[in-house]
Amino acid sequence: MTGNTVHATFDIYRFDPTHDAQPRYQRYELDLPPHTPILTAILKIRAEADPTLTARYSCRSAICGSCAMQVNGKSRLACETQIGPELARDGRIVLEPMRNQKVLRDLVVDQEPFWRRYDEIRPHLILDPTKPMPEGKENPMTPTEVERFRETPRCIACAACYSACPAVEADPEFPGPMALAKLYRFVVDPRDQAHQDRLVRIQTGGLWLCLRCHLCTEACPKDVRPSERIRDLKEMAIAVQGGTEAGSRHAIGFKENIRERGLLNEMKLVRQTSGLGGLVGQAGQGMRMMRKKPEILKRPHPIEQLDEVEKIYEALDRKEAPP
Numbered sequence: 408m409t410g411n412t413v414h415a416t417f418d419i420y421r422f423d424p425t426h427d428a429q430p431r432y433q434r435y436e437l438d439l440p441p442h443t444p445i446l447t448a449i450l451k452i453r454a455e456a457d458p459t460l461t462a463r464y465s466c467r468s469a470i471c472g473s474c475a476m477q478v479n480g481k482s483r484l485a486c487e488t489q490i491g492p493e494l495a496r497d498g499r500i501v502l503e504p505m506r507n508q509k510v511l512r513d514l515v516v517d518q519e520p521f522w523r524r525y526d527e528i529r530p531h532l533i534l535d536p537t538k539p540m541p542e543g544k545e546n547p548m549t550p551t552e553v554e555r556f557r558e559t560p561r562c563i564a565c566a567a568c569y570s571a572c573p574a575v576e577a578d579p580e581f582p583g584p585m586a587l588a589k590l591y592r593f594v595v596d597p598r599d600q601a602h603q604d605r606l607v608r609i610q611t612g613g614l615w616l617c618l619r620c621h622l623c624t625e626a627c628p629k630d631v632r633p634s635e636r637i638r639d640l641k642e643m644a645i646a647v648q649g650g651t652e653a654g655s656r657h658a659i660g661f662k663e664n665i666r667e668r669g670l671l672n673e674m675k676l677v678r679q680t681s682g683l684g685g686l687v688g689q690a691g692q693g694m695r696m697m698r699k700k701p702e703i704l705k706r707p708h709p710i711e712q713l714d715e716v717e718k719i720y721e722a723l724d725r726k727e728a729p730p
């Protein structure tokens with residue numbers, strides 16, 4: 408550190424698919440004040456060292472979501488992430504494009520799949536065509552109704568959650584955390600007439616592919632908490648349809664299973680999730696598991712103080728905080 412600047416090393420992902428066979432990392436070194444936003448550093452590199460370095464940005468105020476990228480392995484907004492804390496923690500700054508999206512060039516990715524998945528959830532109010540709103544009149548919600556989705560309007564569609572999501576990486580059918588959080592916003596809107604239809608559709612539209620890892624919530628720069636909204640959607644989907652999908656049957660089975668004995672009965676859970684046919688279908692995997700862990704064949708003994716587990720369930724049934 409000299410004066411009020413720090414020596415910053417940037418290793419930046421470079422790739423131009425029209426010319427490069429492989430991506431590479433290019434190093435740039437700059438002396439900058441520690442509060443410098445990463446986006447400002449990128450623009451300085453571009454202006455003074457390398458005009459070919461490509462990044463996307465617009466507002467420079469953490470509003471538009473355009474500048475999201477991987478900063479030292481985490482999804483971040485480059486315009487609000489300062490270099491000082493990153494250097495203090497990791498000693499250098501590695502910049503990479505967002506994950507789960509095709510790289511167009513350097514730090515810019517193709518967001519078409521992200522926006523297509525958003526479009527598919529029909530992100531707008533669906534009203535009953537037989538009951539048009541009286542002309543010139545508002546259709547307001549109560550403060551309590553608005554409170555149910557107070558976090559989702561904060562979303563700036565930066566795709567940080569989409570980039571961090573292992574379910575998106577594993578299965579292109581998964582709509583992604585942002586699309587599901589937006590879907591939630593319309594499902595709980597009392598003016599929306601497609602509430603049930605939305606829940607029924609999403610049950611087979613990828614809802615249960617969510618792995619409950621909460622990486623989306625950790626990545627979100629606006630505290631939208633997409634994983635919590637996905638959890639709410641799952642609960643509502645079960646309330647509307649019950650256990651119609653393997654995912655919902657698994658969730659219901661898991662809950663009953665733990666309530667019964669305080670421990671997971673894995674064989675029973677497979678049967679609850681996939682039925683007898685599923686048990687037969689997974690026989691090969693089951694045999695391998697049994698060889699490694701023969702105790703899964705035994706029904707677990709109820710744990711001591713099972714009554715304490717029951718108290719938690721009863722509190723949850725009453726929608727109270729567990730004791």
Ligand code: FES
Nearest residue numbers: 467471472474486
């Ligand atoms: S440039 Fe708009 S959010 Fe960073």
